[in-house]
Amino acid sequence: MKTPTLIRVFLVVGMILLGGPTGRGGGVVTDCTEASLRAAVTDGGTIIFACNGTITLSGMITITNDSILDASGHQITLSGNGSRVLYVSGSGKLTLANLTISNGSGDNGGGIYNEGSVTAVNCILTHNSVVGQAGSDASFESAGGSGGSAAGGAVWNSGLLWARGCTFTGNSALGGSGGAGASGDWWQMCNTPGYPGGVGGDGAGGAIFNCGTAYFVNCTLASNMGTGGAGGAGGFGYFYSPDFPPPADGPDGAPGLSVGGIYNAAGQCFLTNCTVAFNSGTGILVSGGADLINTLLVENSPGGNGSGGLTDLGHNLSSDATCMFTHAGSMNNICLLLGPLADNGGPTPTVALLPGCQAIDAGDTTAAPPTDQRGVERPIGIAADIGAYEFNKSTNSGISPVVTECTEVGLRAAMSGGGRVTFACDGTIILSNTVGITTNTLLDASSHKITLQGSGVRLFQVSQDVAFSLANLMITGTGIQNAGGFVNATEVLSKPRLVGEYY
Numbered sequence: 001m002k003t004p005t006l007i008r009v010f011l012v013v014g015m016i017l018l019g020g021p022t023g024r025g026g027g028v029v030t031d032c033t034e035a036s037l038r039a040a041v042t043d044g045g046t047i048i049f050a051c052n053g054t055i056t057l058s059g060m061i062t063i064t065n066d067s068i069l070d071a072s073g074h075q076i077t078l079s080g081n082g083s084r085v086l087y088v089s090g091s092g093k094l095t096l097a098n099l100t101i102s103n104g105s106g107d108n109g110g111g112i113y114n115e116g117s118v119t120a121v122n123c124i125l126t127h128n129s130v131v132g133q134a135g136s137d138a139s140f141e142s143a144g145g146s147g148g149s150a151a152g153g154a155v156w157n158s159g160l161l162w163a164r165g166c167t168f169t170g171n172s173a174l175g176g177s178g179g180a181g182a183s184g185d186w187w188q189m190c191n192t193p194g195y196p197g198g199v200g201g202d203g204a205g206g207a208i209f210n211c212g213t214a215y216f217v218n219c220t221l222a223s224n225m226g227t228g229g230a231g232g233a234g235g236f237g238y239f240y241s242p243d244f245p246p247p248a249d250g251p252d253g254a255p256g257l258s259v260g261g262i263y264n265a266a267g268q269c270f271l272t273n274c275t276v277a278f279n280s281g282t283g284i285l286v287s288g289g290a291d292l293i294n295t296l297l298v299e300n301s302p303g304g305n306g307s308g309g310l311t312d313l314g315h316n317l318s319s320d321a322t323c324m325f326t327h328a329g330s331m332n333n334i335c336l337l338l339g340p341l342a343d344n345g346g347p348t349p350t351v352a353l354l355p356g357c358q359a360i361d362a363g364d365t366t367a368a369p370p371t372d373q374r375g376v377e378r379p380i381g382i383a384a385d386i387g388a389y390e391f392n393k394s395t396n397s398g399i400s401p402v403v404t405e406c407t408e409v410g411l412r413a414a415m416s417g418g419g420r421v422t423f424a425c426d427g428t429i430i431l432s433n434t435v436g437i438t439t440n441t442l443l444d445a446s447s448h449k450i451t452l453q454g455s456g457v458r459l460f461q462v463s464q465d466v467a468f469s470l471a472n473l474m475i476t477g478t479g480i481q482n483a484g485g486f487v488n489a490t491e492v493l494s495k496p497r498l499v500g501e502y503y
Contacts, residue, residue, distance in 0.1 A: 026068075032076070034058060041067055049074045060084045063092040063116070071099035080104030080128070085111050090159070092116035096123050098347060104128040107148060108209065109156030110171070118155075119162040122347040125154040125207075126169050132176030132201035132256075135232060140182055144198030144232035144253060147176030151202070151263065152209030153224060158267075161214040165373050167348040168207040168221045169341055175201030175229035175256035184238030184247050194235030194250030202256040203227040205263035206281060211288070214269040218373040218388045220350055221261045221274070222341045226281035228256030258303055259285045271295045273368050275351050275387040277338065282307050292316050294363040296387035297323060298336050315364040317386050334358050335471040337420055337442035342465065346374025350389045354440045354467070356420020359386035406450070408432060415441060423448040430455050437462045445473035452476070 026045025029036050032053035040047045044065035054077040061078075063086060077100040078085050085104035088094045093116055101123065104110040110128035112118060130153050135145030153171035155161065178198030185192045206224035208214065231254050237247025260279030262269065266288040273294040276283045283300030284290060286308030293313035297305035304322030315329035317336065325332050336359060339352035350373050353359050361381040368384035371377055378384045380392050401414040406427035414421050418439025428451040437460055450473040452459055459475065462468045 037061075037078075041069070046070060048072075049076050052076065054079050056081045057083065057085065060087050062086075063088045063094045065091070066093045068095040068097070069099060070095075070097040072097060074098075076100065077102055080110070084109060084113055085128070086113070088112065088114045088116040088118055088159070090115045095119040095121070097121045098123065100124040100126065101154070102127050106130055107132060108151045110152070111154040112156070113152075114155065114157045114159050114161060114212075117160040118157070120164070120166050122165040123163075124167050124169070124348050125171060126167075127171065128154045129172045129174070130156075131174045132203075132229060134176045134229070135179035135198035135201075135253075137179040137232070138182035138195055138198075138235065141185060141195070142182055143196040143250070144179030144181045144235075146198045146253075147178045147201030147229035147232075147256060149202040149204050149256065150175050151204040151265075153206045153226075154208060156209045157214055158212040160212060161210070163215065163219050164217045164369075165346075165348060165375075166216075166219045167341075167350070167373075168219070169223050169349065171207050172225040172227070173203040173206045173209075173259070174227045175203045177201075177229040178232030178253035180233045181235035181250040181253075183235040186238050186240070189240060191240050191244040191247040192238045193248040194237045196250045197232030197234045197253035199253040200229030200231045200256035202263075203229070203258045203281060204265065206260040206279060208262040208269075210262065210264045210269050211266040213267055214264075215272075216270065216274050217272045218369055218371075219271075219274045220341070220348070220373060220388045221276045221283075222278050222349075222351055224260050224279045224281075226257075226259040226261075226263070226279070228258040231255050257285065258282065260300055260303075262290075264288045264290050264308075273363070273372070273384070273386070273388055275389065276300060276305070277351050278341070284308075284310065286310055293367050294384065294386050296336070296359055298338060313367075315362060315367070315386055317359055317362070329362065329364060331358070335442070335444060335446075335469065337440070337467070337469055339440050339467050340465060344374060344389065346372075346376070348373060350374060351387070352440075353385060353387065353389050353391040354419065354442070355391075355393075356442055356444075357391065360391045362386050411435075411452075415443070420444060422446070423450055426450065428453055431457060431459055434458045434461050436460075437466055437468045440467045442469040442471065443473065444469075444471045446471060448472075450474065 027040040032051040044067040046068040084106045101111040130150040132148035132150040135147045150173040153173045181195035203226035206226040234250030258281035260281030261283040264286045277298040279300045282303030283305040291311045298319045306323035312325045312327040314327040337354040337357045363384035363386045365384040372390035373388040403414045406425040420442045426449045
């Protein structure tokens with residue numbers, strides 16, 4: 001996206017697409033059954049709903065004409081029930097509004113496989129998955145077969161994709177494992193090495209795989225997973241005689257790529273005021289091109305927030321250094337205070353900015369859409385916020401006090417209201433009792449030397465659905481207990497983040 005004009009073009013196009021029927025076909029889905037839906041979409045046009053519920057499909061729905069599925073005013077979920085939900089052919093043009101696509105699966109595009117044109121407005125795509133086939137084991141004189149790639153847990157796009165106000169969460173892409181390599185050649189009458197294992201298939205976009213053109217405005221991509229398939233084992237070397245050098249086993253195959261958010265393999269994608277957070281695997285991996293403005297990338301790992309040809313158009317924030325943003329208003333290695341993905345109002349779940357978050361009032365207002373993902377007007381402060389969520393102090397609890405004295409009393413008082421808590425002192429604070437974290441809180445000791453030490457007690461207990469972040473301080477003695485273990489060794493905490501329930 002080279003200029004903010006494209007954003008406004010997209011908004012106008014979206015309104016036109018949702019403005020009325022295409023002049024033919026259409027109808028009303030009066031009961032939430034597969035038969036009723038299939039009958040309504042047969043001839044295309046505008047299809048509305050007069051029911052609420054989940055429509056479970058026995059197979060994929062194919063769109064070859066101009067169709068609008070508009071669930072405004074209703075709660076509609078299209079469930080793939082183990083098969084892909086929607087296929088849009090090269091001649092198809094599909095608009096989706098205010099509905100959920102879930103539980104689709106396949107090897108590519110579990111929710112939507114698009115070769116035509118798809119516009120999605122205020123939609124949720126969740127728990128869609130793709131799995132690549134395993135590579136075959138070699139039988140004779142060859143390497144193991146490569147694992148199959150799995151591309152686009154929610155959406156595979158080679159056409160035109162527009163997404164506005166959508167949330168992609170809980171989707172996954174799992175690459176197939178590589179096959180085992182063959183053992184060394186016994187018939188050569190000498191010691192011979194084994195053959196290589198096959199490479200693992202790519203987990204190519206837990207949420208999105210794009211090789212066409214894709215626009216994302218006011219979208220949240222959170223907690224998706226991309227996992228590359230394991231490489232196959234190398235074959236054993238064949239031992240024939242001690243008179244020859246010992247044979248080497250074949251090398252294991254390399255694992256596939258792991259991309260949790262967007263894998264832009266070719267073509268071009270554009271992100272404006274989007275939030276890409278908490279995905280397992282690289283947040284955005286680009287082999288083609290990707291233009292970003294006012295976009296927030298936070299805690300996508302392993303692999304980091306971004307990799308490849310990201311074009312920084314300004315006012316982007318990354319919690320690590322992988323994006324290498326350099327444009328005006330953009331920042332790297334920023335500790336950002338965010339809430340978990342939740343219902344913060346509006347038609348789709350969002351990730352809230354919390355008091356003290358550096359994304360607040362840090363965006364380019366001229367490039368931002370007039371509202372955030374929830375429909376809240378922008379800007380509320382002196383400038384638009386970065387990401388899909390616009391912070392409103394009146395609806396976000398918490399203050400941002402300062403610990404002026406390194407005492408237990410001073411720390412507890414400063415933390416009592418949550419928000420971003422900073423320090424104006426240096427030293428060790430010894431806690432005699434556990435501090436309960438019941439409000440989203442960032443404890444940030446930047447530019448100071450702070451050690452928190454437990455006097456035989458657990459330091460923090462984090463309530464369910466509460467975000468607790470710690471930055472640039474040391475925990476020593478008793479630490480933070482959760483279901484997975486107990487932190488009791490001295491540890492410097494740079495930018496960890498906990499989302500309850502931790503205790």
